[in-house]
Amino acid sequence: xxxxxxxxxxxxxxxxxxxxxxxxxxxxxxxxxxxxxxxxxxxxxxxxxxxxxxxxxxxxxxxxxxxxxxxxxxxxxxxxxxxxxxxxxxxxxxxxxxxxxxxxxxxxxxxxxxxxxxxxxxxxxxxxxxxxxxxxxxxxxxxxxxxxxxxxxxxxxxxxxxxxxxxxxxxxxxxxxxxxxxxxxxxxxxxxxxxxxxxxxxxxxxxxx
Amino acid sequence: xxxxxxxxxxxxxxxxxxxxxxxxxxxxxxxxxxxxxxxxxxxxxxxxxxxxxxxxxxxxxxxxxxxxxxxxxxxxxxxxxxxxxxxxxxxxxxxxxxxxxxxxxxxxxxxxxxxxxxxxxxxxxxxxxxxxxxxxxxxxxxxxxxxxxxxxxxxxxxxxxxxxxxxxxxxxxxxxxxxxxxxxxxxxxxxxxxxxxxxxxxxxxxxxx
Numbered sequence: 001x002x003x004x005x006x007x008x009x010x011x012x013x014x015x016x017x018x019x020x021x022x023x024x025x026x027x028x029x030x031x032x033x034x035x036x037x038x039x040x041x042x043x044x045x046x047x048x049x050x051x052x053x054x055x056x057x058x059x060x061x062x063x064x065x066x067x068x069x070x071x072x073x074x075x076x077x078x079x080x081x082x083x084x085x086x087x088x089x090x091x092x093x094x095x096x097x098x099x100x101x102x103x104x105x106x107x108x109x110x111x112x113x114x115x116x117x118x119x120x121x122x123x124x125x126x127x128x129x130x131x132x133x134x135x136x137x138x139x140x141x142x143x144x145x146x147x148x149x150x151x152x153x154x155x156x157x158x159x160x161x162x163x164x165x166x167x168x169x170x171x172x173x174x175x176x177x178x179x180x181x182x183x184x185x186x187x188x189x190x191x192x193x194x195x196x197x198x199x200x201x202x203x204x205x206x207x208x209x
Numbered sequence: 210x211x212x213x214x215x216x217x218x219x220x221x222x223x224x225x226x227x228x229x230x231x232x233x234x235x236x237x238x239x240x241x242x243x244x245x246x247x248x249x250x251x252x253x254x255x256x257x258x259x260x261x262x263x264x265x266x267x268x269x270x271x272x273x274x275x276x277x278x279x280x281x282x283x284x285x286x287x288x289x290x291x292x293x294x295x296x297x298x299x300x301x302x303x304x305x306x307x308x309x310x311x312x313x314x315x316x317x318x319x320x321x322x323x324x325x326x327x328x329x330x331x332x333x334x335x336x337x338x339x340x341x342x343x344x345x346x347x348x349x350x351x352x353x354x355x356x357x358x359x360x361x362x363x364x365x366x367x368x369x370x371x372x373x374x375x376x377x378x379x380x381x382x383x384x385x386x387x388x389x390x391x392x393x394x395x396x397x398x399x400x401x402x403x404x405x406x407x408x409x410x411x412x413x414x415x416x417x418x
Binding site: 159 | 241259348368369389390407
């Protein structure tokens with residue numbers, strides 16, 4: 001299966017690389033990183049550059065589309081070449097998926113109309129403006145459209161997809177190979193669990209930026 | 210703080226990018242990806258290329274060293290330029306760390322002599338041959354030397370480091386920003402939890418390869 005991960009300036013690296021690490025292990029999977037033009041694409045903090053091997057138009061019909069999020073997603077919400085690529089790829093895909101604010105791009109492309117979907121917790125409200133019904137769940141399956149919450153959630157989503165595509169036993173083998181037995185040292189990974197003061201401080205900082 | 214992540218042919222992407230996603234958010238952090246020579250470095254499956262911005266010798270004294278693992282680590286166990294860089298960097302670092310089989314490189318450089326350390330579960334025995342005392346714990350702190358288990362464990366380790374470096378409140382804020390509230394769909398992420406038959410099958414496949 002061809003798996004396409006479109007990159008863009010100021011994407012968030014783990015959004016893309018987490019799911020890649022799982023999905024690339026599926027039997028017959030071929031993951032291709034794409035961009036408007038092939039070449040280097042730099043992440044949100046400017047500290048890491050990945051290579052897009054191909055242009056978007058070089059892989060118009062992947063079996064699985066995975067759109068990562070990041071601050072740069074906002075710059076593409078009216079970028080017709082990217083949105084047209086997503087729209088067309090979705091029409092023919094087996095799976096259309098996103099991590100974090102990648103769902104805003106799915107929404108802007110019209111993929112989420114009437115569907116439940118998720119995004120980074122700071123952008124759930126924005127997501128509602130794109131025809132989706134936002135939910136705070138970590139991985140949201142709506143037929144072939146699967147969205148996941150912020151940044152690290154793509155690993156969980158990719159294991160769900162791995163099970164759907166290659167079976168639960170295979171997904172479990174991948175989980176063991178990447179030793180995904182999480183032990184976060186704190187319990188602060190969602191707005192339900194983090195200190196309310198912390199959630200408020202971050203919301204205020206983002207609103208003021 | 211300068212954070213150096215040395216890359217090499219056939220490293221495993223998530224080993225490097227998981228911790229990068231956490232550590233790059235620390236106040237004043239500057240993450241630099243290094244390699245023998247600056248330029249593209251391709252991952253273990255050949256599907257992803259990251260850019261090393263600098264040569265090893267361009268950043269001899271980072272505050273934090275993080276050595277990722279991957280199948281290519283085995284090719285470097287007697288690579289004196291890499292091992293000498295690790296050895297020298299460790300002598301001056303505040304933190305010397307590894308993910309997955311990156312610990313084999315720390316061991317080969319002499320960094321782990323007499324210390325408890327961990328690695329990918331398939332390589333714990335090998336690690337014992339490099340002077341370390343292997344343990345199955347996910348994150349192993351021995352003063353400034355911190356090692357973590359397979360692939361995905363680097364995220365947990367990086368949050369531990371974030372707390373040590375910038376305080377627990379800051380680490381919790383990073384955890385919330387990357388929405389690290391893991392929900393693996395299966396409980397198959399370690400040899401203690403996966404089906405014994407699966408563990409055996411993978412061990413036999415690796416032994417036969």
